Amino acid sequence: DGGITQSPKYLFRKEGQNVTLSCEQNLNHDAMYWYRQDPGQGLRLIYYSQIVNDFQKGDIAEGYSVSREKKESFPLTVTSAQKNPTAFYLCASSIFRPGNEKLFFGSGTQLSVL
C-alpha cells in the first residue's frame, strides 16, 4: 500500500544532542513538508521541499535542518540549537496535480527531551 512512513513513533533527546526524524513516502509525490504541532498551536511549517536537492524554510526553521537527496525521503534533524524541541512532528507530501491539490500526512513522531 502507498503511504508515508514516519519513524520512530517516539523519540527522546538528551541535552545538546542532535536527533533525526525519518520520513519516507512511496506515493511518487514531488513535494514533502515538515510540520510541528504543539498543544493549542495548530500545525506550523518547519521546512518544505518541492523537488530533489532543493528545500525552503518555513515559518519556524531555526534549530532544524533537512535534506532531500531522494524523492522518497525527507529527513528532519532537530539540532541542539532548538531549545524547545518537545513537540509532535508531522511529515506530509503532495503531488502537483491541478484540481487535486491536498496533503497526505504520516502518523507522526513525538519528540521529548530527557
Next chain:
Amino acid sequence: AQTVTQSQPEMSVQEAETVTLSCTYDTSESNYYLFWYKQPPSRQMILVIRQEAYKQQNATENRFSVNFQKAAKSFSLKISDSQLGDTAMYFCAFMKTKGGSEKLVFGKGTKLTVNP
C-alpha cells in the same frame, strides 16, 4: 501572509445532532483552496473536505458540508448526525497555489467532543 482563525477552541455536541465549526481566513489571493482536517486521538491527520475558491458551490462529503462565503472569508464546517467517532481535533487550513507552492497554513484547531 495568510492567517487562519478558528475562534472556538472547544465544542461539544450530542450524538445524532448537528454542529458547526467556524473558520475565517485572511488573504489577498483570489485563487486558493480551503480544507478541513480531522485529527482523532490517534493523531493521524485525515482530510475531511476540500473547497476550491473559484467554485461557488459548497463542498459536501456525506455528513460533512461547508458554508463557504468568499467575500466574508469564512469557511465553516457542518457535521450532521454526529457520531462518537467524530470526536477529534478539527483544523481549518488554507493553501494558495501560485508557482507550485502548495504550503498549508493551519488554524489552531477546535476540539470537538461528541457525547452519547
